[in-house]
Amino acid sequence: MHMSNISILVMNGPNLSRLGKREPEVYGRRTLDDINKGLVEAFPDVRFEFFQSEYEGALLDKLFAIEDQGGFAGVVLNAGALTHYSIALRDAINAVKIPVVEVHLSNIYAREEFRHKSVISAVCAGVIGGFGADSYHLGVRGLLGMLG
Numbered sequence: 823m824h825m826s827n828i829s830i831l832v833m834n835g836p837n838l839s840r841l842g843k844r845e846p847e848v849y850g851r852r853t854l855d856d857i858n859k860g861l862v863e864a865f866p867d868v869r870f871e872f873f874q875s876e877y878e879g880a881l882l883d884k885l886f887a888i889e890d891q892g893g894f895a896g897v898v899l900n901a902g903a904l905t906h907y908s909i910a911l912r913d914a915i916n917a918v919k920i921p922v923v924e925v926h927l928s929n930i931y932a933r934e935e936f937r938h939k940s941v942i943s944a945v946c947a948g949v950i951g952g953f954g955a956d957s958y959h960l961g962v963r964g965l966l967g968m969l970g
Contacts, residue, residue: 828895828969830962831888832861834874835881835902835911841927857955864959868966878904882914889918895969896947897922898961905930905940916945921968925961926951 834854842853852860858872871894873884881904888894899922904911915922922945929952930937943949947968950960 828867828966829869829871829893830965831871831873831884831894831897832858832958832962833881833884833897833899834872835878835900835904836876837902838900839874839876852955857958860955861958861962865962865966868962878908878910881911885914885918885920885922889920894920896920896965898925898958898965899923899942899946900925900927900958901942905942906937907941909941912942912945915942921947921965923947923961923965924949924951925957927954927957928952 838854841857842851854874858870861870871888873881875881875884881901885897888897897920899915901908901911901924905924905926924940924942924946930940932952940949948961948964950957950964953960
């Protein structure tokens, strides 16, 4: 698969629309828009689609829609708090044939105990966390490496 033919969905869950405003000491001052622009600049040969929702069902709908429409090589997903309890999201990731890389801005293991468990990790192709906005870049790099 030639790099310029690769399409990746970068999907973000609840509260990620508040990046730059919410707990900047944990999540940094960059907005989600800043992160998305950084990905486009860093990977000029990749076609990105960006999606964020506060709603669990919207994330499931989007995953199923991109599988049904075809043409996407993979997904980089920051599920936010859904990471820790959404069996519905886990089942959706497991149901699609597209590889999903789980990313987190913070190191979830260095935070509150309830954040230490991810119910989606076992069905994701890989997990990256703790590198701030670079977690997304590392997620894309990992996905591209998997795809060869």
